[in-house]
Amino acid sequence: MEEQIDWEMAWDEMESGKNHIAEQHLARGSKKAVDDCRAWWSRFNKDALSKRYHRTSENALELAGPVELKLFLMYRIRNSRSHKQQRCLHRSTVQAYYKTLQMVYSLDTKRQIPKETNVIINKYIETELTQKFKLIMELKDKPTCSVTDLFNLLHYHWNQDVDSSCHGRYRIQVAFLMQLIAYTSSRPGSIIESHCYKGLKQVLKYKDMNLSLLRKRNKREPVTYILYERRDNPIFCPIMNLLALAFADNAFKEEGIQRPEDLYNLEIPHFKESLVIQWKPECRETPVFRRHVDGDICDKTPLTFSDFNYYLKRLGLLSGYPQTLTSYVLRRGAANAVDCPEVTEAQRNQIMGHARADVFRRHYMHQTVKVDTQSAYLGTVDRADLIKNIGLMSTKRDPRAPVKIQAEELELEHPRLTALLAEKGSLALSLKDKHGTIKTAETAQPELHRQYTNLRNQVNALKKRLERDALANLRATWFENVDHEEIKQQLKGQAPSTFTYVKVEFDCPLRSVIAAYHSGSKDSVHTWADVVRALASLCSQKSPLHSKLTLGENQCPVCFNDDTLRLSDRLHSFHATGTLRTHIHRKHSDLIMSVGPVNCPYASCEFVLECGEHLKNHIATVHNLNL
Secondary structure, rough: OOOHHHHHHHHHHHHOOOOOOOOOOHHHHHHHHHHHHHHHHHHHHHHHHHHHHHHOHHHHHHHHOOHHHHHHHHHHOOOHHHHHOOOOOOHHHHHHHHHHHHHHHHHOOOOOOHHHHHHHHHHHHHHHHHHOOOOOOOOOOOOOOOHHHHHHHHHHHHHHOOOOOOOOHHHHHHHHHHHHHHHHOEEEEEHOOOHHOOOOOOOHHHOOOEEEEOOOOOOOOOOOOOOOOOOOOOHHHHHHHHHHHHHHHEEEEEOOOOHHHHHHOOOOOOOOOOOEEEHHHHHOOOEEOOEEEEOEEEEEEEEHHHHHHHHHHHHHHOOOOOOOOOOOHHHHHHHHHOOOOOOHHHHHHHHHHHOHHHHHHHHOOOOOOOOHHHHHHOOOOOOOOHHHHHOOOOOOHHHHHHOOOHHHHHHOOOOHHHHHHHHHHHHHHHHHHHOHHHHHHHHHHHHHHHHHHHHHHHHHHHHHHHHHHHHHHHHHHHHHHHHHHHHHHOOOOOOOOOOOOOOOOOOOOOHHHHHHOOOOOOOOOHHHHHOOOOOOOOHOOOOOOOOOOOOOOEEOHHHHHOOOOOOHOOOOOOOOHHHHHHHHHHOOOOOOOOOOOOEEEOOOOEEOOOHHHHHHHHHHOOOOOOO
C-alpha cells in the first residue's frame, strides 16, 4: 500500500527550515566563531540595547534592524583588542564580523537578514566605519611559494640550519610536511592537529597511506594523491622522508624489512603492476607526525599546527624572505601551480577541496597577472619564462637580511610598559616589606601574589611584542633600502655585492651525510639507502646532538651544563640579568656560598676557585655577570 504523505505538514516543515543552516554541520572553527559572536551580541545587548528596549538577547537579535546592527559593529570595533592597543583594523576584518553575525542570525531566527539591510550595512562599513576608525582598505599580501622558494627553504633547512635545538625527528617532519602541503595543496589541519580540532586526533596516520612498489606505468585513482621518488633531485623527494619515519617507527608488517635495501631487493611479479607494502596493525592508528614530550617523541601525541607554524616562520626568517612564511603560502603555491590549461576547473576544485571556483579567484589567485599582455597586444612571441618569475617570493629574498635585533637597537620606551613596570615594582616592594620575599607571599597573600604574577606576565608579553615589532620594522627598512644602497654602490664604480653561504661543519655525522646527498655534491660517496638510513637514525637523535649549543644571553651557566635537566630548562633565557642573578642565588646557592674549592660553572672556563666569594669575583671580572 502506498504511503500517505501529509503535504501540509511537510510544507510547514520546509518553510520553517527555509534557508536555515544546521549548526551541527558547522566546522569546529565556525562553531567557535559563532559562539564568540553570540557572546559579543549578549554583551552589546546588556550594555546598550536592554537599557532602551528591555529585550532578551534572542529577541533583540530577531527584532534588530539596520540601526541596531550598525551600533553592534561600532561596539565590536571599540571593544576590540586592536582598537584598545591603538592599532587600525582591516576593513575585511569588520566585514567578517558582520558575516559571522549573519550566520548567528540565521541559526537563531531560522531566517536570513533581509537583502536591503545587508546592502545598508555593507555600505555603512565601506563609508562611515572606514572613515571613523581609519580601517585599512589595502589587501593583505598573499605570497605564494614556488618550486624555487621551496628549494631555498629546504636547502637552508638541511644544509645551513645549525642553530635549531629541535629534536631530530622534527627536522624530518617539517621537511616532509612542507612537501606534502606543496604537492597535494592539503590544508594543515587535514594532516596535523589544528586548534579547531584539538584533542580529536583527526590527523594523518599510517593507515591513511599506502606504500607500493610500482612499475613505471600507473593509473591515478580518484581523490588520491600519488607521490613518488625523486632521486634526480633528492631534496624534493617525499618518499625518502616517509621511509625514514617508517623505519624509525618500525612500522613495516614484514619482519624482514629492516633496511632500505630490503625494499628494493623485492621484485614485482610479471603478472602484477604493483606490490603493496603493509603496515603493522598496531601502527595503523599511529600518527605519522608526532610531537615530543619531555625530550622524547610521544607515540600517541600528534604534532600540532602551532609547532609546525613556529618552525616555518623561523625558516622563512633565516632564509632571508621578507614575507612571513606560513603553511598557506605553500598551499597557495600549489593552487597557482595547478591553475594551468592542462588542469580543468573541476579538477582544480577537486585538488584544492573547493566547492566553487570563485573561492580560488578570491583567496588563492596570485595578484600578479601571469599573462604577457604586452606581447599579446604587439603580436610578438610571448615571454612566458619572464612573466612566470615576476611576483615570486624569491625575487625579494636576501639572505643577508637581519634576523635578530641588537640590544642597543631595541627601544622599550612605551607608556603602557612604563605604567606596568611602575605598578609591578610598587606591588613587589610592598610584598617584600611584608613577607621578606615574593615567594613567601604566595602562601600568605595568594590574591596579591596572583596580581603580581599577572602584572609580570603582562610586562613580559609587552616586551616580547615590542621586540617583535622592532625587528619587523628593522627588516622592513632594510629590505626597502638594500636595493637603493646596491645601486649607489655600483654607480660609484664598485663591484656588485656577493654572498656565499658559509660551509657548515656539522657535529652530527648524520647531518653531514644528508646535507652532502641533498646538495648533489660530487664528493659524496653515499647512496640513496645510506641517506634513508641516516634520516631514520636522525629520528632518534635528541636535541641538540645535531648542532652546537652556545650559552646565550641571560642563560644560567649552571643549568646549561646540567645534562639531567630538560632541554627547555637548560636553555631557558631569563628576561633580565637581575632575574638570572636571583635564580642563581636561590637554586645554586651551594656554589656561591661554598667555603671550599669550587669549579667555574662556565664550560669554556677551567678555573678552580678557593671558595664561593672568589667564584663571584671571578664571574664578575671574567664573565661580566655580577652576583
